[in-house]
Amino acid sequence: MPQPAYKRVMLKLGGESLAGPEGFGIDPDAAQALSNKINNLRNLGVEIAVVLGAGNLWRGKDGLAHDMDRATADQMGMLATVMNALALKDALERTGADTRVQTAIEMRAVAEPYIRLRAIRHLEKGRVVILGAGTGNPYFTTDTAAALRAMEIGAAILIKATKVDAVYAQDPETHPDAERFTHLSYIDALNLRVGVMDSTALTLCMDNQMPITVLNLWEPGVLEQAVMGDEVGTTVARSARQPMSSYEVCSTSQEVDTHDR
Numbered sequence: 001m002p003q004p005a006y007k008r009v010m011l012k013l014g015g016e017s018l019a020g021p022e023g024f025g026i027d028p029d030a031a032q033a034l035s036n037k038i039n040n041l042r043n044l045g046v047e048i049a050v051v052l053g054a055g056n057l058w059r060g061k062d063g064l065a066h067d068m069d070r071a072t073a074d075q076m077g078m079l080a081t082v083m084n085a086l087a088l089k090d091a092l093e094r095t096g097a098d099t100r101v102q103t104a105i106e107m108r109a110v111a112e113p114y115i116r117l118r119a120i121r122h123l124e125k126g127r128v129v130i131l132g133a134g135t136g137n138p139y140f141t142t143d144t145a146a147a148l149r150a151m152e153i154g155a156a157i158l159i160k161a162t163k164v165d166a167v168y169a170q171d172p173e174t175h176p177d178a179e180r181f182t183h184l185s186y187i188d189a190l191n192l193r194v195g196v197m198d199s200t201a202l203t204l205c206m207d208n209q210m211p212i213t214v215l216n217l218w219e220p221g222v223l224e225q226a227v228m229g230d231e232v233g234t235t236v237a238r239s240a241r242q243p244m245s246s247y248e249v250c251s252t253s254q255e256v257d258t259h260d261r
Helices: 028-043 060-064 070-094 116-124 142-153 186-192 199-207 222-227
Strands: 008-013 047-052 099-103 128-132 157-162 183-185 212-216 234-237
Touching: 008 028, 008 142, 028 047, 028 070, 028 222, 047 070, 047 116, 047 142, 060 070, 070 099, 070 128, 099 116, 116 128, 116 142, 128 142, 142 157, 142 199, 157 222, 183 186, 186 199, 186 234, 212 222
Parallel strands: 008 047, 008 157, 047 128, 099 128, 157 212, 183 234
Antiparallel strands: 212 234
């Protein structure tokens, strides 16, 4: 059986992946469908860490529009990501996947505190690790948290799973003829101000040579293709034309809402 190209991956998901058709709240059926996709990767022998946003429960920009303090709005978003993490953990464990939730803000009654070496150990034991509460600091998005944690745990790739199948020059929903990119360099992505990931997260990945794949979460089989090294979605890396197979493989231990913590 072919072996995955990436032994350890960071999966960044928007909070909307847990929402129902209305796009808000936590839908048990959506959580179960998401857990099935993650479990399929786990069955390939991939070590999986997950960072979730909270756009299905809270968006800080709504609070800021009513003069809410930015730090307070971000802290509320961090807490909302923990709710999503617990919902996904429950769904995963019902599929038989051993799962741990770790949080950047300590709340020991519901989850472990984030400890890097403990997270790595869980991954080595085949557990899915869900990392909640962002970085634990206001003014940082969950994209930045995913990039930071990906480096800390030694992930081979950061997969940004969204509702669009790639990075486009313009919103494909309003511009059907928008240019679709299959490869972008970090610099190109920053210069284009692509809406799929914020500049802080992109810069962090660029400085540490962490490849990013942007894909449509709900496209059948696309996650499996990504971890097997197939070219799917858009690849953001140090060279705009560098093929996925040439990246160093680590075998060891929609538009960004800046308040989607």
